[in-house]
Amino acid sequence: MKILVALKQVPDTETKIRIGADGKSLDGSDVKWITSPYDEYALEEALRLKESAGAEVTAASVGGEKAKDVLRNALALGADTAVLVKAEDAGDPLAVARILAAFAKERGFELVLLGNKGFGGDNASVGPMLAELLGWAQANVVTKLELSAGAFRAERESDAGTEVVEGTLPAVVTAQRGLNEPRYANLKGIMAAKKKTIEEVEAAAGAPALVTASLALPPARPEGRKLEGDAAAQAAALVSLLRDEAKVL
Amino acid sequence: MLVFCETKDGKIRKPSLEALSEGRRLADAAGKSLGALFVGADLAGAEEAAQYGADAIIKVEAPSLAAYSSDGYAQAIADAVQAKGATVLLAAATSAGRDVAPRAAARLGAGYAADVTGLAMVDGRLEATRPVYAGKAVSVNRFESAVQVATTRPNVFVAAPCPKAGAVESLPAPAGGFLAVVKEILAKGGGAVDISEADVIVAGGRGLKDGANFAILQELADALGGVVGASRAAVDAGWGLPHSIQVGQTGKVVSPTLYIACGISGAIQHVAGMSGSKVIVAINKDPEAPIFKLATYGIVGDLFEVVPELTKAAKALKQ
Ligand SMILES: Cc1cc2nc3c(=O)[nH]c(=O)nc-3n(C[C@H](O)[C@H](O)[C@H](O)COP(=O)(O)OP(=O)(O)OC[C@H]3O[C@@H](n4cnc5c(N)ncnc54)[C@H](O)[C@@H]3O)c2cc1C
Numbered sequence: 019m020k021i022l023v024a025l026k027q028v029p030d031t032e033t034k035i036r037i038g039a040d041g042k043s044l045d046g047s048d049v050k051w052i053t054s055p056y057d058e059y060a061l062e063e064a065l066r067l068k069e070s071a072g073a074e075v076t077a078a079s080v081g082g083e084k085a086k087d088v089l090r091n092a093l094a095l096g097a098d099t100a101v102l103v104k105a106e107d108a109g110d111p112l113a114v115a116r117i118l119a120a121f122a123k124e125r126g127f128e129l130v131l132l133g134n135k136g137f138g139g140d141n142a143s144v145g146p147m148l149a150e151l152l153g154w155a156q157a158n159v160v161t162k163l164e165l166s167a168g169a170f171r172a173e174r175e176s177d178a179g180t181e182v183v184e185g186t187l188p189a190v191v192t193a194q195r196g197l198n199e200p201r202y203a204n205l206k207g208i209m210a211a212k213k214k215t216i217e218e219v220e221a222a223a224g225a226p227a228l229v230t231a232s233l234a235l236p237p238a239r240p241e242g243r244k245l246e247g248d249a250a251a252q253a254a255a256l257v258s259l260l261r262d263e264a265k266v267l
Numbered sequence: 268m269l270v271f272c273e274t275k276d277g278k279i280r281k282p283s284l285e286a287l288s289e290g291r292r293l294a295d296a297a298g299k300s301l302g303a304l305f306v307g308a309d310l311a312g313a314e315e316a317a318q319y320g321a322d323a324i325i326k327v328e329a330p331s332l333a334a335y336s337s338d339g340y341a342q343a344i345a346d347a348v349q350a351k352g353a354t355v356l357l358a359a360a361t362s363a364g365r366d367v368a369p370r371a372a373a374r375l376g377a378g379y380a381a382d383v384t385g386l387a388m389v390d391g392r393l394e395a396t397r398p399v400y401a402g403k404a405v406s407v408n409r410f411e412s413a414v415q416v417a418t419t420r421p422n423v424f425v426a427a428p429c430p431k432a433g434a435v436e437s438l439p440a441p442a443g444g445f446l447a448v449v450k451e452i453l454a455k456g457g458g459a460v461d462i463s464e465a466d467v468i469v470a471g472g473r474g475l476k477d478g479a480n481f482a483i484l485q486e487l488a489d490a491l492g493g494v495v496g497a498s499r500a501a502v503d504a505g506w507g508l509p510h511s512i513q514v515g516q517t518g519k520v521v522s523p524t525l526y527i528a529c530g531i532s533g534a535i536q537h538v539a540g541m542s543g544s545k546v547i548v549a550i551n552k553d554p555e556a557p558i559f560k561l562a563t564y565g566i567v568g569d570l571f572e573v574v575p576e577l578t579k580a581a582k583a584l585k586q
Pocket of ligand 1: 055471499514515518529532533536537568569570
């Protein structure tokens with residue numbers, strides 16, 4: 019089975035966000051870049067499928083030169099092949115999905131795994147868009163995945179509780195925390211990954227469907243107020259403030 | 268303009284009513300008419316959409332749609348958008364909305380803005396505002412595509428009654444033979460009200476020391492008509508708390524009117540899920556806890572003393 023794992027490079031959550039000079043992008047100069055944590059569950063699941071049933075795992079990232087770090091890490095963890103699909107991600111999930119769909123079609127995968135959302139952008143849309151563009155089944159926000167001949171059974175998180183989704187392969191599955199416990203790269207893997215090449219392919223840049231008009235820091239929250247006295251006095255003061263000042267009770 | 272609406276127990280879900288009300292406001296601004304779109308096997312309750320601004324109620328009703336299917340529903344929605352010539356499609360950013368709306372958007376070649384907190388019509392086109400980077404920035408997006416799709420974050424937009432004609436119309440359902448279908452629901456969600464829809468949330472963190480102690484938060488939540496949430500540290504501690512009540516970047520994003528954080532330090536990943544709350548109360552014994560930077564009202568103290576007092580005061584107020 020050929021599995022594609024799509025990995026996104028994102029700013030570490032702790033990163034202090036600065037806005038670029040254009041007023042619509044992130045100033046990347048001091049940003050620490052990581053693999054989007056949900057994608058780590060996707061990669062881990064692919065590696066486990068490889069170990070349990072045999073599979074060929076391709077890690078791909080749509081991005082620029084620095085996204086190679088993410089791919090190098092995937093190789094160190096056990097991905098067989100790594101491909102950088104060269105394109106600047108301008109924040110339009112449909113554009114990214116189209117690029118990945120073109121790549122997936124060309125290489126003939128049976129399963130695409132990715133995180134349920136990219137940290138930071140939180141669009142949660144590349145997975146379902148990719149599934150539609152490929153005409154495949156989808157299961158999103160998945161915490162358990164079982165494959166059988168030509169079919170899958172997935173448990174996914176929904177407002178109603180845990181839903182069981184059954185569908186046919188090929189499929190796109192997006193991973194949620196709980197699916198597995200991602201492994202760490204060991205020294206042997208890291209050394210081996212250094213020797214492997216990261217393939218580069220050019221993405222056909224299409225017109226974006228969504229553009230960022232502006233990116234700004236959120237308005238500061240008004241200065242808060244600390245309440246005085248013992249527990250009973252604080253509680254009484256809070257309840258009056260919530261009723262009379264904030265008007266939420 | 269179309270709004271995909273979900274029903275539950277014969278009633279329209281609250282996040283859908285919010286999306287519908289926002290759709291009404293945008294339709295008025297753009298001089299367009301508004302349709303409420305329902306997909307399923309039993310659409311009892313759909314008529315309520317007329318009370319929330321629907322000029323038309325559009326039903327795609329068929330036995331094949333009894334169980335939710337991402338591809339089946341996306342097809343039904345995209346077909347309806349095309350049949351009605353809609354240029355804007357809204358849905359609530361519920362688990363189903365976030366599952367089906369991007370798929371429908373891709374089918375329509377439409378741009379998609381997820382989980383938005385603000386919408387406007389500018390020169391006849393949709394403009395969407397959404398928090399990004401764990402709430403540390405706000406992005407404003409414009410659409411280049413003919414059809415424009417967005418999901419609205421629950422509890423941000425106000426569901427306001429606005430009676431309209433609500434003429435009922437049916438559209439044919441997709442043929443069936445769907446690729447993936449929901450077969451059953453195993454564990455039910457956290458409580459009666461999902462935390463992403465709740466108006467008042469009393470959340471607990473590692474400071475609660477034990478899962479059993481969440482009972483004191485439940486009492487306060489009951490007194491305030493709210494629900495209980497938790498930090499990831501509390502959920503991960505093995506105290507028997509379900510992940511469905513976790514607030515934060517890897518949990519749920521919530522936008523209640525009132526968020527009371529008890530024994531929660533306010534790590535950025537937690538803040539990412541609750542910084543959109545209107546009023547934030549922090550109860551923490553550490554005066555330096557980062558949560559106080561966010562709090563509208565801060566109580567430096569032991570939650571085991573403060574929370575029961577608050578419950579008492581809240582009950583007294585209600586009487
Ligand atoms: C990739 C990633 C994703 C994450 N996603 C999330 C997420 O979605 N949600 C989330 O919450 N976290 C998330 N985290 C974890 C986050 O970084 C913090 O570890 C977590 O939020 C801390 O939870 P806490 O505030 O309950 O615990 P702590 O940080 O341990 O804070 C406990 C607080 O309780 C106070 N306290 C203790 N006893 C009392 C008492 N008796 N009375 C009053 N106060 C008391 C302490 O002063 C302290 O401030 C994530 C982390 C990572 C790396």
